[in-house]
Amino acid sequence: MFLQILTVLVVGHLQAFYCTVTTVGDLVVLEGQSVNVPCHYNPQYTSHVKYWCQGLMREFCTSLARTDDLESAPNGMGRVTIADDPTQHVFTVTMRNLMEGDSGWYWCGVEVGGMWISDSTASLYISAVQGVSVLSSAVSADEGDSISVHCNYSQNLRSSEKRWCRSGDWSSCVVTDSNGMFSSKQVLIRDDRKSAFTVTFQQLERRDSGYYWCAAGQNQVAVHVSVTPRTTTASSVQIGSTAALQPLMKSDDSHSHRLLESPWIVCGIVLCCVVIFAFLAILTFRQQCKKKHKHQETSELNDKLTMCPWKEGDYKNTSVIFLNTPAHQVHVV
DSSP states (O other), X not given: OHHXXXXXXXXXXXXXXXXXXXXXXXXXXXXXXXEEEEEEOOGGGTTSOEEEEESSSGGGOEEEEETTOGGGSTTOSSSEEEEEETTXXXXXXXXXXXXXXXXXXXXXXXXXXXXXXXXXXXXXXXXXXXXXXXXXXXXXXXXXXXXXXXXXEOGGGTTSOEEEEETTEEEEEEEOOTTSEEEOSSEEEXXXXXXXXXXXXXXXXXXXXXXXXXXXXXXXXXXXXXEEOOOOOOOOOOTTOSTTHHHHHHHHHHHHHHHHTOHHHHHHHHHHXXXXXXXXXXXXXXXXXXXXXXXXXXXXXXXXXXHSOOOTTTTTTOOOOOTTOOGXXXXXX
């Protein structure tokens, strides 16, 4: 008899072991918000009852929703609903309008059946807190583009003013008016006056990168904004299109511009200019030297002629002989 009871217990626990239920980790939710919890189970238990309960221990937890209870069906009127998807082997629990008192341990459960067989369960802790949260704590965009930051707040902050500030500079804060709105050239804020406000940051520049605060009342949460240089992508080029030639021309111009910026090419151009200038200077200097030398020779000849002048009457009694002339034709003057 003892052996039979032991066998039933072992088999029951093995069945529960193979019917493993898994879910997400612990969650923190703002007051007034909703939360969806997925609970996965093994395929052989698609037809079994699934449930959701609250309590420190599974054996004594309070049932909040069951798949065999119409009141907790997806279209039910309660704050907690449960929906099973047998094709995906997952059931989803939705809790709405969470309050601080809803914080505690919760259990995803699958009824395995039988007195001696334990249900398969998975637990998580849900905290309902007051404050502010963001959908994404880091956003990025290219220069000139816009970004949108979604900031959620708890129910007790509905009537509080909403702010968008640059971290470390409280004087930069922009604040919503009595209608939950703010509008400027670069920042737009819209508050739905229920649970969230949206900040639109537009016409971004590189200097706008950094940390900012989403704030409501005395609560705030950090958001990092990253602005990256705009990347130019080649557009589709149509054959025979003159517009397609312009990017190519710009590319060639930019290539030439990069070549001119090379220090070796610039030095080479300067060196060529120096060589040409030196060559022209030497050529000019040589021409001036030749002119000066010729001028000196002319001056020396004039000086010689001046040193041996012809005196008046020296040409008298002078004999002039013409070569290759017969002797009888020679006359004496």
